[in-house]
Amino acid sequence: MPTLTFRFYRELNDFLAPPLRQRNFSFDFAALGSIKNAIESLGVPHTEVDLVLVNGQSVNFEYRPQDGDRVSVYPLFESLDISSITRLRPYPLRESRFILDCHLGRLARYLRMLGFDCIFYGHCTDEQLVKISVDQQRILLTRDIELLKRRALTHAYYVRATKPLNQIEEIITRLQLQNSFAPFSRCTFCNAPLVKVSKQAVWSKVPEQSRRRFNDFACCKNCGRVYWKGSHYERMQRLIEKLRKK
Structure with a gap:
């Protein structure tokens, strides 16, 4: 043999x-x-x-x-262009955009919080995931090894960690995304960009206590969710600083 x-x-x-x-x-x-x-x-x-x-x-x-x-x-050298020597892919994805399988919802929200364009569906077939990854040039993140063996896939990554906080640390470190953050620029629920709005524009959507305490607000262009720097903001800031140092 x-x-x-x-x-x-x-x-x-x-x-x-x-x-x-x-x-x-x-x-x-x-x-x-x-x-x-x-x-x-x-x-x-x-x-x-x-x-x-x-x-x-x-x-x-x-x-x-x-x-x-x-x-x-x-x-994988996702953040390093080795196109002059490799014969496997014509180019790396210089803009890191993602699609995640149905088991990585919390990871998707962390990535969106950091500003990454990140598609996540609660229910999506393997064929649909592969098609979106290829057609839109998105990195597929999954914990399904067999899915990664689909011939059409070119940019994908197997997530080793099982806990969401460990997963986001792994992705940031492995793909070297520390300098690509745009925190709080996307809706963590639907992925659409956020736009700054006046307090008056979202008055009816914000609790009275928050209207008194805060003046800066942002709104999702797609689903209309309103964001402000509430009690979670400092926790998220600490996480972002930790991830930048990875």
């Missing part, structure tokens, strides 16, 4: 069986198809991969490996 020698780098090891992590290993195949199929047969979704070197040369996912090839596989 043909044999390939692999080395997976950094967080790609999360998808491998423990004995295969952080080292070179050889794997026998009954038959060799594309390098994409070989990588995914070991458990690593192609959307997590940004560079594949075979015997030191960059190849695309359609490359058909040969017996004895040495394969180095590197993780």
